[in-house]
Ligand code: ADP
């Protein structure tokens with residue numbers, strides 16, 4: 001049976017701007033996939049809609065939800081809080097839906113440590129080069145260089161978490177990357193990738 005038919009958790013993480021949100025949106029168009037919409041205290045970008053991209057809430061509201069134990073995981077990323085709703089995720093998993101998460105390494109660690117009784121596959125996305133990453137971030141942030149710089153400050157620390165993931169893939173050509181991810185998700189076997197190749201790529205990104 002393909003994993004598409006059973007409930008499972010699929011986490012996609014990456015350094016900011018590598019393309020995970022774009023990829024998650026593409027994957028979610030497949031049947032039986034549910035994207036966990038996170039809560040965040042950051043302000044919406046011009047194209048983002050409340051309830052579709054995120055639930056945009058205040059810091060006070062976020063802290064109340066933490067106290068009530070409503071997050072499966074949450075973390076502070078780039079000065080803002082982000083968290084995944086426990087109730088909705090567990091409900092979808094029990095309905096045998098595949099739940100997709102676009103979350104950072106801190107949240108991934110928390111979910112992994114919970115050892116829930118559902119399949120978990122974690123995927124880390126890398127940019128083809130640092131130059132291309134800055135280009136993508138600059139475009140997305142409407143040339144707001146302050147935000148780009150803040151995001152790039154976390155780049156190396158985020159990048160070094162690649163080892164904690166089941167599968168690592170470079171997002172150069174979007175279509176090719178999407179296809180690879182889909183193949184990995186559909187496969188029951190443990191995903192295999194060329195670790196030496198990735199190590200060399202990471203070294204290039206850091207240098
Ligand atoms: P992340 O969620 O990892 O921070 P996004 O999905 O928001 O990144 O992507 C950052 C920017 O890069 C967006 O403007 C997106 O359209 C663009 N992008 C994503 N993947 C590619 C790709 N393979 N080639 C070119 N641009 C891309």
Ligand code: 5GP
Nearest residue numbers: 038074075077082083084102103104106107
């Ligand atoms: P952005 O502000 O670019 O949408 O997201 C910033 C970072 O926060 C990204 O690495 C994204 O994956 C992460 N993120 C988004 N939602 C969540 C969440 O619910 N939990 C955690 N831990 N990280 C999240």
